[in-house]
Amino acid sequence: MLYHVRMDVRIPHDLDPDVRDDTIAREKAYAQELQRAGKWPHLWRIAGEYANFSVFDVESHDELHQILSGLPLFPYMDVQVTPLAKHPSDINN
Numbered sequence: 138m139l140y141h142v143r144m145d146v147r148i149p150h151d152l153d154p155d156v157r158d159d160t161i162a163r164e165k166a167y168a169q170e171l172q173r174a175g176k177w178p179h180l181w182r183i184a185g186e187y188a189n190f191s192v193f194d195v196e197s198h199d200e201l202h203q204i205l206s207g208l209p210l211f212p213y214m215d216v217q218v219t220p221l222a223k224h225p226s227d228i229n230n
């Protein structure tokens with residue numbers, strides 16, 4: 138199952154810089170592990186924003202929720218999820 142996810146990162150300005158840097162480093166490691174596992178096939182920066190568009194390829198809503206809620210930056214994100222269905226005009230489907 139494919140999901141389009143928009144993540145807007147809103148780290149509080151008064152967060153300890155060491156905590157911020159450690160959280161961002163852990164986020165990167167977590168994201169790259171999921172990319173290598175094929176669960177996170179697209180990760181794009183939205184130009185000009187501290188936000189990304191991602192596509193996740195997972196088995197269920199529950200798996201997606203488990204992955205998203207495990208993001209180290211999850212407490213500092215607004216997350217919008219859009220489930221994707223096949224388009225009848227897509228020649229790849």
Ligand SMILES: O=C(O)CC1=CCC(=O)O1
Binds near residue numbers: 146168187188189210
């Ligand atoms: O910077 C972001 O958009 C948040 C994020 C998601 C995966 C990652 O490494 O950073």
